[in-house]
Amino acid sequence: MMKNELSKKQSELLANFNKEELLEIIHALIRNNELAQITLVSGYLLESEDILKLIEKEYKKRSKSKRFFDYYETDTFFNELHNSMATLLDRIIPLKPIESEVLLSYMLQDFERMSETKDTSSGGWQDYYYYLVESWIKALSLQKDTDKVTVANKLFNIFQGEYYFSLSLLGEYKSTLGLDILRQLRDIFYQHKKDDEALELSYSIKDIEFFKTYLDKEKEFLYPRYYLDYAELLIEDVRSDEAIVLLENIREKNNKLPVEFNDDKIMELLIKANIEEGKKEEARQLCIDAFKKYYNHRFYKLYENTLDKDEKGSAIKLFLDIANQYEENRFFYLLFLIEVERFDVINDYVLNLGKDNVIKITDAIIPSTARKVSSSLYKSGFPLSATLVRRALVEDVLGRGASKYYKYAVSDLKKSLDYGEKIQSTDDIASNQTYLTALYAKHKKKASFWSLAEEKVQGVSMDKDGAYYGK
Template identity: 20%
Template sequence: MVQAKDDAALARTLRLALAGTDGAGRLATEVEKRLRTIGRSRGFIEWDKVRPLARELDSLRETIAGPLAKTDPRAAVAQMRLLLGLADNVFERSDDGSGMLGEVFRQAGAELGRLWALLPQPDPVALAGEVLALWDADGYGETDRLLEAAGPALGPEGRAELRRLLEARLAALPRSRKPDAFESWHGRGQIAFRLRDLADLEGDVDAYIAAAEAGGRAENFASDIAERLIAHGRSGEALAWLDRAPERHEGEEVRQADLRIAAFDALGRHEEAQALRWEAFRRWLTPQHLRPYLRALPGFDDMEAEDRAVAHAMAHPDRNLALSFLAGWPNLGAADRLVRAHHGEMDGRDYGRLRPAAEALAERYPAAATLLHRTLAEDVLRRASSRQYPYAVRDVQACAGLAPLLPAEPGFENHDVFLARLRREHGRKAGFWALLESRG
């Protein structure tokens, strides 16, 4: 109690703990009092106050879902509903760059759905209307997990009512004169989104397809539809949907290739699956396609095919991608040859690939590792990216650690010559040199 005088958060925690010993009535009163106080607040929540607020809201959520729900489920539902209703107020007064507040509210939405199942004789039809009302009020995604959590409480009757309500709304919307026009989030697209979620909850792939078609431009969901059709043993239909898929970014194209491979395998069309695995590897240098391709080859054909894959990677125009594949496969000998021959063509900004490759090569191929660390450091200095100077210093220090292992061969700078060149070319970047010297 003495400590709580100077610690408001601790004082609130103690009040809740003590209220819990006096029964559900007092606990619910204390929770509601705090929630309403937060809801009445209007001041902006500074960045350093976001984390404490998120922790407090999460603690209130746990109190409602735990002690209060055990003794009074109805009160727990009411308080969780009140907590969820704070979302607009809190988000409008803060910058949730960390995502902590969003996670608390999404979890509260899921808890509300689970709490409904604890109510004595819940009314599924009324709950369907409540779900729809919460969706309508959702401005920040706080109900993203509500439907799945509410599945047991809704049951078949509640899900059927929710479908009826959504389909009635859809039917009442005016048809756009431009079928391909973008629909607002509060229009046809939003309702179709909810219907797709409901179809997933029921495991009904045909309902999912109907929802996608009702929203317009169903081909935009071709991959999602194909994935569900494959899972339901309807791979032929899945391939037809994939044929309708529009061109997308590389990540989506990889996903579509994976779905086609799964469909071919399910249909027993293994040669087509193998051909697509090889084509996918050739295009993206993806180990997840090459490994099953090699495993499916007969006899010793896999060794020849692996050599062919490595040769293809060595000749790939994206040197960074090729290096990442070779270092991760791993074929460090080939990675060494690639770096020694083409390090000048590598993009030093791609530290996510170059630095792990340098670390993988360091023990057996110190020269290649050194060239990569130099590429990374010199790129930072060329761009005068002062925020990245600490990383450049780390790379130069890595070069110093590898220096005793470097080969004495013509054309290969030793570490002293490398540092001297850096001084000539980047001597005015005082921040870098000061940092390097301080860490020397």
């Protein structure tokens, strides 16, 4: 049921009103609610031509202001404009698609002017703008008597001005607009020497033959990423042998290509192509070579795809050994362990650091990741290491005196105490109370932290002598 829909009882009461009573209700609604008035008039009381005129009038009235709108005013402005336009446009587009498309085209092209006096940094304009884009495409798709070249040219004209959506978005409307129109648009881009747009659109509609024809004719792509797009399409089209030749050639020339070329993506596609061709040994070696260079877990996952079930145990050991070779790669080593969910190994790693050095984990991974690691360690049956990680996060914030992060440190303190309930006081780790006493002794001047901890963490209390847990 929609949030604003009447309940069954309310619907029954409404049905009992006579005509005069309903008219009185309607007049009361439209007197007190502008949107209700627009909905009633545009939806039920206007001819199509009048709705179009009302859209134009309403848009000009709302968009003409030249004063500057701040961050919050901009969000309100676009939200109200979106609501008022949608009410009208949703009604008229199916009835007058050509006329609606002309209006929508104007609004899209007018967006740059209108946004010059708005603080658009919040992104609140996007719902309105993408509604215009989708409505414009819908209006184009409903023009059944308009030939495909004309529709393609209408699309092309929009891309001659400022626009704020990716051309590849059109690929999502293949079924709405039809492939023929999108191919026509691509050809128009190419005819106007807009090769980048032609290739981007060809990739989004998976037109592999255009890539082949383009490369045969031009001898090279405008940007290196199009080699990768072409290779990806070849693999999807079960032409992995051609993809391998293309990618190997790229690797040979890579030192001469722009630095923006994504070498790890080359390796990923080359591995996939070899797997598709049944070249498992070649794929495995490429996975190892790529992992040694990039320490990215996806190369392990690709390696794993080439293995039988009984081979996976030795594979993870091989990759763990590679990842653990160099001290300077602690960050990548830990990320790899997290991605492959080897919390037993992470537990050993944390415990080997010890309570005095566990703070180093905050140098290796960002706090949000460390929190996920701690939670996963606890769920996996390792409360000791989970507690140490949370304590390290608390110490990191307090040690830096980063007061703006105190709320996160208090949350970490709470988790450390919760997890600490599952461990016993030993020589290696202090009990909750011993830990809290030591933490207070070290950071007792952080009054705002302790005040927040007492407020937010059940069981924590304070007096002039210290901090207590469960007192």
